[in-house]
Amino acid sequence: xxxxxxxxxxxxxxxxxxxxxxxxxxxxxxxxxxxxxxxxxxxxxxxxxxxxxxxxxxxxxxxxxxxxxxxxxxxxxxxxxxxxxxxxxxxxxxxxxxxxxxxxxxxxxxxxxxxxxxxxxxxxxxxxxxxxxxxxxxxxxxxxxxxxxxxxxxxxxxxxxxxxxxxxxxxxxxxxxxxxxxxxxxxxxxxxxxxxxxxxxxxxxxxxxxxxxxx
Ligand SMILES: O=C(O)CCC(=O)C(=O)O
Ligand SMILES: [Fe+2]
Numbered sequence: 617x618x619x620x621x622x623x624x625x626x627x628x629x630x631x632x633x634x635x636x637x638x639x640x641x642x643x644x645x646x647x648x649x650x651x652x653x654x655x656x657x658x659x660x661x662x663x664x665x666x667x668x669x670x671x672x673x674x675x676x677x678x679x680x681x682x683x684x685x686x687x688x689x690x691x692x693x694x695x696x697x698x699x700x701x702x703x704x705x706x707x708x709x710x711x712x713x714x715x716x717x718x719x720x721x722x723x724x725x726x727x728x729x730x731x732x733x734x735x736x737x738x739x740x741x742x743x744x745x746x747x748x749x750x751x752x753x754x755x756x757x758x759x760x761x762x763x764x765x766x767x768x769x770x771x772x773x774x775x776x777x778x779x780x781x782x783x784x785x786x787x788x789x790x791x792x793x794x795x796x797x798x799x800x801x802x803x804x805x806x807x808x809x810x811x812x813x814x815x816x817x818x819x820x821x822x823x824x825x826x827x828x829x830x831x
Contacts (some may be wrong), residue, residue, distance in 0.1 A: 662699055690722055770812045
């Protein structure tokens with residue numbers, strides 16, 4: 617059997633749910649987990665340095681006419697950086713999803729006034745760019761996101777359908793399934809990276825796909 621036949625593209629939620637300290641947000645609408653102190657402040661600081669050193673304006677999959685929809689900056693983490701590889705491996709071990717299903721790890725940086733308005737992480741099946749974005753790797757499945765710092769004000773991640781806002785806390789990991797149990801896209805996962813009011817916000821984002829993904 618080839619690696620792609622043995623490797624799992626499924627999140628092992630039974631194992632994830634048993635990780636010491638992990639909380640499952642109590643809602644029937646989506647699977648969302650919170651794990652505080654996943655990274656140490658020292659580890660977070662190293663990733664903040666990497667993001668500061670190499671960033672570009674963030675983009676969105678289906679431009680919607682709102683040029684202020686996602687105003688942050690993005691860093692594509694280098695796949696040849698041993699600290700990036702190590703974090704990728706830790707995330708993969710946590711989820712059970714094999715490395716080959718992961719997109720390039722990214723960092724996001726929000727200065728005062730910057731945000732990512734309410735969106736879902738899956739590609740809109742009706743969107744104009746759906747084929748382009750899903751030809752390699754297929755649809756997005758899980759999102760793993762880590763807050764690398766705590767801005768002085770603002771910058772929460774708000775899941776409006778489930779009525780939950782999550783505050784940035786250094787080293788805190790969020791993990792959610794962008795799909796329903798039947799595998800369809802789950803609109804209840806809509807979330808808003810809210811405006812930073814004071815300070816700067818840094819996060820790591822790691823998205824997984826249905827099929828192997830590569831650059
Ligand atoms: O910054 C946040 O709180 C959310 C980021 C996000 O939703 C994304 O990058 O897809
Ligand atoms: Fe998102």
